[in-house]
Amino acid sequence: MNNQCNTYFSLSTLAKLTLAVLVAVPLTVPRIANSATLNIKRTNYGIPNGAYFVSPTGKPGNSGRSANSPWPVAKAIASAPSGATIVFRGGTYRNVQIALNKRLTLQAYPNEQPWLKGSTVVDGWVQEGSIWRKDGWNFSFLPVEEGKAIDPKYPMAGHRDMVYINGVALKQVGSKANVGPGTFFVDGRNNKLYIGTNPSGKTVEATTQTEGIMAWNSAASGSVIRGLGLAHYANQGLKIGASGITVENSTLAWNGLDGVAVLSSGAKLRGNTISYNGRRGVNGVRSHRLQLENNVISHNNTENFSKSWSAGGAKIIWTDGAVMRGNTVNNNKSIGLWIDESSTNSTVVNNVVHNNSSNGISMEISHNAIIASNVISGNAPAGIIILNSSSARIYNNTLARNQANLLVQDTSRRNTKSNEISKGITWVTRNTIVKNNIFWNSSGTMFFASGCPVKQASKLMIPVTNNNAYYRRSAGKPANLIWGLNSNQCSQTFSSLASFRSATGLEANSLDVVNSSDPFFVNANANDFRLKSGSPAIGRGEPLPADIANAIGVAAGRKVNLGALR
Known part of the structure; x- marks a missing residue:
């Protein structure tokens, strides 16, 4: 035992931390697609009688009542009555924003991938020396974040403009003089957009809308969104303010702030891919009884917002009764799952949380x-x-x-x-x-x-x-x-359970294994955390309380294995 008040986590580090800081869980770390291969799940939802149809090339003069005679999105949203289903044919819907003011189901046509994008294709570039200029650019998304959300090393994080060339994001810079290959600058005062990569023969997309789907009006309560992709929005792909909204099997990616913001109760987010968003994958504020289940939440905080303040794979605050179950949460440049500020009665079970940078x-x-x-x-x-x-x-x-x-x-x-x-x-x-x-x-x-x-x-x-x-x-x-025995001996290092047990009386039935060969897992070095045959963890766990057993999905009142159970 060594008396050390500053061992491993310094007090200065802890001071910084104070400012911020039923499905089967796979026991192996899943392989996650990279940004170049991100897509929308193939779905096959039934189409009810009386459904309305839309497509990227839909015409107002069409009937809107068959897959071969679709409307534009705006007409369907305005015309469909409360309780109706709107079916989206595959393709890319450009510069689209949907405000729900009634209860609707928005779903993908079977086996098709509809992308709703808050961007437009930009052409008409003029070369200016070694960079390129678009005149008449009337979109500029200035910072809306409080100062503590911005990491001083990344001062452009709060700017929500986005430009993509052939699907690859460019980096925003603060002046025309700093524009070079792979970067862009928005001159909002003079309505110009500059890029440093030759756009010739390429598709250039730039953000023009703040939110994708806004389920904000209380009349939209109970709406369902499924099988859609929402990308390139300056703020959120989806903003939920009505109660009881369900979002499933959708992709919310490459948005300036959040994939989805939930500011109401009873939302269900299931089976979605929520990745590569600028600040957070999921932002929950007073999102009581949020169900976040079976989602992939990965590679968020692409804009490098402060990890100790607002960034996260999923972050909830002032929320009662949230459930986070069965999600894969990996490679976020932030905390993976974050329960914060006076949240209560949270359940976080059966998740795989891997390789996050906080x-x-x-x-x-x-x-x-x-x-x-x-x-x-x-x-x-x-x-x-x-x-x-x-x-x-x-x-x-x-x-x-x-x-x-x-x-x-x-x-x-x-x-x-x-x-x-x-x-x-x-x-x-x-x-x-x-x-x-x-x-x-x-x-x-x-x-x-x-x-x-x-x-x-x-x-x-x-x-x-x-x-x-x-x-x-x-x-x-x-x-x-590392443990504090009393106020004077506030940090003691124990290299064995035997010494810890002797000093504290705790961990009486715990196991300490020191071995060059791991007896627990099939192959932990390859992220395969299944228990191997004969593992000392088998059958060694204390029976679970009923509420914990129920949350995990196992029987209560009987011995269990150690470690993750499902």
Whole structure:
């Protein structure tokens, strides 16, 4: 044991963190398509009698009532009665914005891929030295973000203009003088657009619309959007303000801020691809009872917004009862799944959270969450972080190769809202329970729970930790636990469970394995986290409480394996 108040996570790092920071879960990390191959799922939804049809070449004079006589989108949206279905033929709908003011179902024609784009094809370029100019460009999307959302290293992040050449994004720069190959500049004062890549023989697309589909009017409650693609919008591909909206099997990608923003209750997002958006994949604000299930949420924060403030694969705030289940969340330049600011009763289960450039799963200044049966690997600084949050129950997660597999921390930040405090939302880290998890060979430490920021014993934050397994290739590295015994000994390093058990009385039934050969998984180095035959994790887990078992989708009251279960 070494007394160290600044081990691994410095107090300055923690100070920065305080500012920010039923399906089967696959036990292997899925392979995700790159941006060049991103598409829309092929769907085959039934077409009800009385449906309306649209296409990119639809004519107002057509009947709109058959696949071979489609309308333009605007006419169908205006003409279809509440409760109707509008069927989108495949192709690209340019410079489109849809405001729903009635309950509608918008769906793809069977086996076709309709793309709705907030951009137009730009031609008429004039060469000016080594760059090219478009005159009469009347679109400029200036920053709308508060200053803390912008990383000083990327000052153009708040500018929401976008230009693509043959589907490849150009980088926006702040002046004409900085335009070069692969970049663009919008001169809003003089209505000019400049690019540094020769457009000859290429398709140039530039953003002209702020949102794609706006389900904002309360009369749109209960609408369904399925099988569509929404791209190139300056703000969001989809903005939801009405209740009970369902979005499924759609692709929301390459939008300036968010793939989808949910600012209402009862939304269901299922089976979607939400990728390559400028700031966040999913933005939830007071998105009570949000169901985020079976989505791919990847490669978001392409504009490099601040990771500690607003960027995320999916981020919810002020939300009660959100469920995040069965999602694949990978390669976001941000936190993967983020429960933030006074959110309560969250369920985060059966997800694969991999290779995000900040924490995999964050619970910050919030209360009461189930975080269970997730496969979480390759994230930094933490696989799971519990920060100024209470009543987190962390069960049956597989945590591997994260900088810290699990980080639990309390700081001096405290809630001052009496109505929230009365509901247990104190912003004090208390009542964290950690059971049945596998901590596999992190790059820093397995379980970091220093009490130094507020000079306290870690047991105040985490009264129960047991029935876990720790695997390392060598006995001294990485450390199993960093823990505060009391206010004076606020950060002790324990290299073995035996020494930790002796000092704290915790982890009585946990397992410490040091072996050059991994006995747990089929092939963890290849991201295959299935338990191998004879794994010491088999049957070693404590029976689950009924609500956690139900959330994961397994039987309660019987012993389970350690790590992710489904």
